[in-house]
Amino acid sequence: MQSPAYRSAVGDGRGHNTAGARGSMTVHGGLLRMDTPGNGHIFDITPGVASVVRTSGVERGLVCVFARGSTVAVTTMEFEPGGVRDLQALLDRLVPVQGDYEHNRLNHDTNSHAHMRAAVIGPSETIPVVDGALVLGTWQQIVLIDFDDRPRSRTVTVEVVS
Numbered sequence: 001m002q003s004p005a006y007r008s009a010v011g012d013g014r015g016h017n018t019a020g021a022r023g024s025m026t027v028h029g030g031l032l033r034m035d036t037p038g039n040g041h042i043f044d045i046t047p048g049v050a051s052v053v054r055t056s057g058v059e060r061g062l063v064c065v066f067a068r069g070s071t072v073a074v075t076t077m078e079f080e081p082g083g084v085r086d087l088q089a090l091l092d093r094l095v096p097v098q099g100d101y102e103h104n105r106l107n108h109d110t111n112s113h114a115h116m117r118a119a120v121i122g123p124s125e126t127i128p129v130v131d132g133a134l135v136l137g138t139w140q141q142i143v144l145i146d147f148d149d150r151p152r153s154r155t156v157t158v159e160v161v162s
C-alpha cells in the first residue's frame with residue numbers, strides 16, 4: 001500500500017473575515033494535495049486536516065473537508081488494513097467495476113463505477129472543532145477514497161469556520 005504523499009499540507013492559515021448583515025464569520029483555509037493510484041485507494045488525511053485546524057488557531061468551530069472531483073469521496077472510518085480491505089470489498093460488491101453502465105456507453109468511458117461509488121459516499125465531511133482540536137473518536141480517521149480507474153492528482157479543500 002502506498003502511503004499518502006502530501007505535496008503541500010497547509011495554506012496560509014490566515015483568517016478571512018466575511019462581514020454580513022447578520023454578523024460575521026471567519027474562515028481559515030488550507031489545501032491538501034496528493035497523487036493517488038486510483039482504483040479505490042484509501043488515504044488517511046486526518047494529519048493534513050488536523051494541521052490546517054492547528055494553523056488556523058480556531059478554538060471552536062467547524063471544519064469542512066471537501067474533495068474536488070466526481071470520482072473521489074471523503075468519509076470517516078477506522079483506518080486499519082482490515083477495515084480498508086472490507087470497505088473496498090463492500091464497494092466492489094455494491095457497485096461492480098464491470099456492469100451495464102449508461103455513462104460508459106454514452107461517453108465511451110470506463111469509470112461509471114467510480115462516479116457511482118463517489119456519489120454514494122459523498123465528497124465531504126464536516127467535523128466539529130472544540131478546544132482547538134478535531135472532535136473524532138479514538139478509532140475514527142478522515143479518509144479520502146479515489147475511485148477513478150487511473151492515477152490522479154487530487155486536491156482537498158479544508159475550510160475552518162468559526
Ligand code: ZN
Nearest residue numbers: 109111112115
Ligand atoms: Zn466518467
